[in-house]
Amino acid sequence: MKRILVIEDEPQMRLGLRDNLELEGYEVETAADGDEGLQKANGFSPDLVILDVMLPKKNGFDVCRDLRSRSILTPIVMLTARSAETDKVLGLELGADDYVTKPFSITELLARVRAVLRRTGQQKPTADAVTIGEIEIDFKLHQARRGKQRLEFTAREFDLLRYFVQHTGQVVTREQILNEVWGYEEFPTTRTIDNFVAKLRQKIEKSPHAPEHILTIHGSGYKFVG
Ligand code: CA
Secondary structure (H helix, E strand, O other), X not given: OOEEEEEOOXXXXXXXXXXXXXXXOOEEEEEOOHHHHHHHHHHOOOOEEEEEOOOOOOOHHHHHHHHHHOOOOOOEXXXXXXXXXXXXXXHHHOOOOEEEEOOOOHHHHHHHHHHHHHHHXXXXXXXXXXXXXXXXXXXXXXXXXXXXXXXXOOHHHHHHHHHHHHOOOOEEEHHHHHHHHHOOOOOOOHHHHHHHHHHHHHHHOOOOOOOOOEEEEOOOEEEEOO
């Protein structure tokens, strides 16, 4: 199920969007201001963000800039109250994927959301090969090496590492990892995840006890930093 985060301060609009998106089969989380929006963008790891421009605390442009500066590439559809050309241009320059001008019809917004998800879904960073510190990893060939030294990973360790790389800069919970890396057919405990993370750290971190790449976020989960 695709997850959508709605950041909008007007309660009626926020609830209306939530209801309509849930009817379309999306899992929806909402935030009422820019700060809360940024927090939830981290914890909820949405597939798409609907972001109002005029927000208390931190406006939509700042939220957009913040997310992008932290390498969070989640697609963003901006809601701009003004039809001013400068708003649209600024939003797109800051890294928004599309915008809808208020007032809009829900049908139009849903069509934009679907289109953006389709477009960005195709270009999901698959990262066939990445370099993490001194380690080169080729996910396609299932090979990893540090300099000339070949490193051994199990298939599951590779899957987990790839998942982290695909979610670079985002906090992922143990539950998300269980669902998306292990899937529903198996029932490991969250403790299993911690053990696998420990093994990955042994292999990719310079000092596994002071990790620089797979960070523990207390009370939330893990965050991968490239
Ligand atoms: Ca607003």
